[in-house]
Amino acid sequence: xxxxxxxxxxxxxxxxxxxxxxxxxxxxxxxxxxxxxxxxxxxxxxxxxxxxxxxxxxxxxxxxxxxxxxxxxxxxxxxxxxxxxxxxxxxxxxxxxxxxxxxxxxxxxxxx
Amino acid sequence: xxxxxxxxxxxxxxxxxxxxxxxxxxxxxxxxxxxxxxxxxxxxxxxxxxxxxxxxxxxxxxxxxxxxxxxxxxxxxxxxxxxxxxxxxxxxxxxxxxxxxxxxxxxxxxxxxxx
Numbered sequence: 001x002x003x004x005x006x007x008x009x010x011x012x013x014x015x016x017x018x019x020x021x022x023x024x025x026x027x028x029x030x031x032x033x034x035x036x037x038x039x040x041x042x043x044x045x046x047x048x049x050x051x052x053x054x055x056x057x058x059x060x061x062x063x064x065x066x067x068x069x070x071x072x073x074x075x076x077x078x079x080x081x082x083x084x085x086x087x088x089x090x091x092x093x094x095x096x097x098x099x100x101x102x103x104x105x106x107x108x109x110x111x112x
Numbered sequence: 113x114x115x116x117x118x119x120x121x122x123x124x125x126x127x128x129x130x131x132x133x134x135x136x137x138x139x140x141x142x143x144x145x146x147x148x149x150x151x152x153x154x155x156x157x158x159x160x161x162x163x164x165x166x167x168x169x170x171x172x173x174x175x176x177x178x179x180x181x182x183x184x185x186x187x188x189x190x191x192x193x194x195x196x197x198x199x200x201x202x203x204x205x206x207x208x209x210x211x212x213x214x215x216x217x218x219x220x221x222x223x224x225x226x227x
Contacts, residue, residue: 043218043221098214098216102156
């Protein structure tokens, strides 16, 4: 039932570098694409979200890029910091119900 | 304004016992979702409930698992006759009524260990 494919599975970035995580989907009914951040032992927390009527959304160091025709979206973390080390999940939700489908997650490690 | 509450945070059961996981949504939220997270894996949707109604249980295993969200009190995820494969973190999320807000707010999870 993997409706959202996420890559890479793990990512190591140096402090100050750019972290890029990619997701792809098939279901054209999806119209809401959030990214969640999860620290060990905690529940996921919403980081940033985008709808398909825009191609990019930026909040501080976090940017979502969205390509509707390719059915792909990605998270960019600029100036990555050790405190960004966490697991990141992309997700997608269809317009006609509240079900959310999550990617498998990317474990990000930012080295000082 | 308290967030989503889940209890217990950790639950240990022996094979064959029952596990009851509780979730209190955020104040004013009437939609509850349950997810299961296996080690090193993503979140798998299990069930979506509104007060007194199961809206979508397409992710629930056909046997031993059930969920409810009564008019009063928390949502309950019940696992009967647990097996070792049920060991996982179970997360509850809630969202407000209506279609305006799409965000789901997650609780801290219940980590179930089956011995």
